[in-house]
Every structure is written in structure tokens, then in C-alpha cells.
Amino acid sequence: xxxxxxxxxxxxxxxxxxxxxxxxxxxxxxxxxxxxxxxxxxxxxxxxxxxxxxxxxxxxxxxxxxxxxxxxxxxxxxxxxxxxxxxxxxxxxxxxxxxxxxxxxxxxxxxxxxxxxxxxxxxxxxxxxxxxxxxxxxxxxxx
Numbered sequence: 001x002x003x004x005x006x007x008x009x010x011x012x013x014x015x016x017x018x019x020x021x022x023x024x025x026x027x028x029x030x031x032x033x034x035x036x037x038x039x040x041x042x043x044x045x046x047x048x049x050x051x052x053x054x055x056x057x058x059x060x061x062x063x064x065x066x067x068x069x070x071x072x073x074x075x076x077x078x079x080x081x082x083x084x085x086x087x088x089x090x091x092x093x094x095x096x097x098x099x100x101x102x103x104x105x106x107x108x109x110x111x112x113x114x115x116x117x118x119x120x121x122x123x124x125x126x127x128x129x130x131x132x133x134x135x136x137x138x139x140x141x142x143x
Contacts, residue, residue: 035080035089035125041118043081043126045111060107062134063099071097074133075104083123085113093129104132 045052065071073096080089090108092101108130117126 033083033125035127036117036119037127039117039119039124039126040121043085043117043128044115046113046115055111056107056132059110060132061103062136063103066097066099066134067136070136071099072135073097073100074131075100076129076131077104077108078127078129079108081114081116081126081128083116083125085116087111087114100134103134107132 075092075096076094078093079087082088116123
């Protein structure tokens with residue numbers, strides 16, 4: 001039976017690092033407001049990285065067709081954490097099998113509201129990228 005190996009770690013998920021010069025902050029104008037890529041306080045899943053990992057392990061399902069075909073890959077899902085913490089504008093941004101993309105987007109849509117990011121002391125919309133790795137376990141080693 002195939003299992004999902006979830007690979008997340010420090011530095012793998014990001015809005016952007018706080019130590020970058022904020023004068024170079026990229027902003028994307030959207031109909032619903034500015035979306036920041038660099039902020040003073042990054043958005044955070046409630047409970048932090050351990051809680052996010054637990055949520056993904058509980059809710060992410062390795063697509064059966066992908067398992068049967070031995071399809072693996074890392075999906076980079078980008079989304080915006082809105083001022084109220086809701087997750088909007090969800091989309092995969094890299095080339096990987098569509099079965100994996102579909103599942104990664106599905107599970108991101110299930111996430112509860114996050115703690116929103118802040119810029120200059122104000123709550124703002126922040127673009128965030130979350131990598132989700134689908135990896136099948138290797139066969140047991142034979143000695």
C-alpha cells in the first residue's frame with residue numbers, strides 16, 4: 001500500500017524573508033487590493049509549522065492513479081493570505097503531473113484561516129508559496 005511522504009521544512013514555505021530590503025518590495029495590484037510579497041511579519045498557519053504539517057498529513061491523499069503509475073513530484077502552490085486570514089487566489093505554479101496539482105490545490109482549499117501578515121504594523125494581503133511533495137516509499141531494501 002502506497003503512503004504519502006510529506007516533505008516540508010524550514011525555508012521551504014515562505015512569503016519572503018523579513019531580512020530583505022523592503023524598499024524593493026514587489027507589489028501586485030489586484031482588484032481587491034495590493035498583494036505584498038515582502039512583509040514585516042509573515043502570515044502563519046494557526047499553530048505554526050507543526051500544526052500545518054499535521055493538517056496536511058491528515059487531509060492530503062495521494063491520488064490512486066498517480067500511485068499506480070508511480071508518479072511523484074513537488075507541487076508549488078501559491079495563494080494569498082487575505083487581511084482576514086482567508087486563503088484566496090490558489091494556484092499551482094510549477095510543471096508537475098495534473099493529478100498531483102489537483103490534490104495539492106484541493107487540500108489548500110480546506111485550510112482554516114491563517115494569522116495574516118503585517119507590513120508597517122498594518123494587516124495586509126500577502127502572497128505565500130507552499131511546496132507539497134508527493135513521494136512514494138521505496139521498496140524494502142534486500143540484503
